[in-house]
Amino acid sequence: MRELLRSVWTEPRAPDPPVRVWRDWALVGMVAPLVILEGLFRPDLPVSTRGYALTVALALVPTLLWRRTRPLPMVAIAFTTTGVAPLLLGHEPDLVSGAFLLLLPYALFRWGSGPEMVAGGAIVLGKICLSAALGHLGLADVVAGFAVMFAALALATTFRYRARLWARGLDQAKLRERERLARDLHDTVAHHVSAMAIRAQAGIAVAQARPDAAVDALRVIEAEATRALAEMRTMVRALRHAEPAELAPSPGIPEIAGLASRAAPGPVVDVELLGDLDGIPSTVGTAIYRLAQESVTNARRHARHATRIEVRVAADAGSVRLRVSDDGDPGPVRPTGPTVPGRFGIVGMTERAGLLGGTCEAGPNPDRGWTVAVALPRTGTPTGTAGTAGTAGTAGTAG
Structure with missing residues (x-):
């Protein structure tokens, strides 16, 4: 249990939380009118507190815009406000449209760090317990509140874990691709460079005694350099995605015959x-x-x-x-x-x-x-x- 608690506490924030996008503004644009319509036309809301409940709900709608980038402050603002509201209203704000606040603890557990999740969870649970202690929530409401919190935690943790697995798989794919590129560089370009070095050494050794052999060595070096340059350009184009690489068919067993050589030196x-x-x-x-x-x-x-x-x-x-x-x-x-x-x-x-x-x-x-x-x-x-x-x-x- 201690190790579990330690792992939760040391959990870092989820990387790259999405910033505000058009979907967030669309969500706010959808929730705000629903809150207004319910506050104005729901018949069973007390007239004396209708305006206050509507104002509180509308004031909390913008928290949706920062729920991923600032999850703990948004949870603190929303649930502290809804915890204080019953003291002024004498009852819980019963706006059904206020269910949008459930997105805040979900975002907290999805994107927050370990300390943020612990602090935010304590705030939410504290709000539920305070309302129960003041008699504003019955036993069924308290059980439902805990169930909703657990569901948000489970759903957010599931998506968080899946995202981590996907990122890990992507990193492994990148590593495998780097290994493949390293192997291809070694098997192709390094082969040509080695052949050039060997031919150059042999050409130097026979230059004085056999000038024609030295010239042959230079021709081989030129050919190997041309092939190495072409393969390097192909790899660079493929890596940069600047243009489609002209990928020739991979060499196979018949191409091994091209390794045969009877030309001196070597x-x-x-x-x-x-x-x-x-x-x-x-x-x-x-x-x-x-x-x-x-x-x-x-x-x-x-x-x-x-x-x-x-x-x-x-x-x-x-x-x-x-x-x-x-x-x-x-x-x-x-x-x-x-x-x-x-x-x-x-x-x-x-x-x-x-x-x-x-x-x-x-x-x-x-x-x-x-x-x-x-x-x-x-x-x-x-x-x-x-x-x-x-x-x-x-x-x-x-x-």
């Missing part, structure tokens, strides 16, 4: 596609392409003295498997994502495979080189957690 990249590759969902095909792209980039970056990179994709009735191997020198374990600032390749690869219910493992070969092995279910059925990667997988290459 290791030869051989691609082999086997099995039934038709009918594979686009999510699986794109994931396989991105994983192959990342693995090739990592091999070019980290495999020392590698002369060959083999990319093999095999599909059967139940799964799609990717294997990327190089013949780099054996030696110390290559850099890992968690230990090298700014490198998250293997982390993203493992997450991407896990989101589709698959696994991603990376580690050294028994003799020499490095292998990345990925297995995805052909249907791409997602699971609640990332795929389980072996020990080598968490220590694999990271781009």
Whole structure:
């Protein structure tokens, strides 16, 4: 109980309460005439107090305009006034149109902070108890008053909780979108930038001995830079919503053949596609392409003295498997994502495979080189957690 009371007391105000809009003015414009009509034409109202009751009700109508932005002051004004009114009238103001005051405690519990809700609730309950003590309310009226207060509290709390869940879901969607953008930046633009850096280093190394190879490297750098710039512009247009982004179809398994390269400098990249590759969902095909792209980039970056990179994709009735191997020198374990600032390749690869219910493992070969092995279910059925990667997988290459 103590924890419950503490949580209520520490409850912050609901964010972004709506300011006065046309609906609020329309509500006031509807309630005020109803109060006037009832005060003037209701036959059972005492003539001696009719004018006073009408004046009090009309004076409280504007509280509706500030009920969300200033809920506690409006509740205090309204229920203090209606609590004092019976002392002057000798009875409760029996205007049916005065039911508009029920919107004030609802707004208090919907938009107010914990201390405001406690103080406002005490004011309302105090008014009910005072009227009962003065004999202006019978037992049935008191029970009805408490029931109405509880109903307002329950309804307001329900909408408040739903709004909080919606905001939380929106924040989670934004976080997932940021993660997707980060992964796309890493898988696309970072791939091109890495290729440019590798080609530039190789071009510098052979510039004097083989000028033609250096020129070829410059051509590759120009092509990679053009593609990276185009992809960056597409992402920026999509983010800014300035204009519809020209979204090309997501790359799939057939596009893996484009990773093949036999041009010097750099290791030869051989691609082999086997099995039934038709009918594979686009999510699986794109994931396989991105994983192959990342693995090739990592091999070019980290495999020392590698002369060959083999990319093999095999599909059967139940799964799609990717294997990327190089013949780099054996030696110390290559850099890992968690230990090298700014490198998250293997982390993203493992997450991407896990989101589709698959696994991603990376580690050294028994003799020499490095292998990345990925297995995805052909249907791409997602699971609640990332795929389980072996020990080598968490220590694999990271781009």
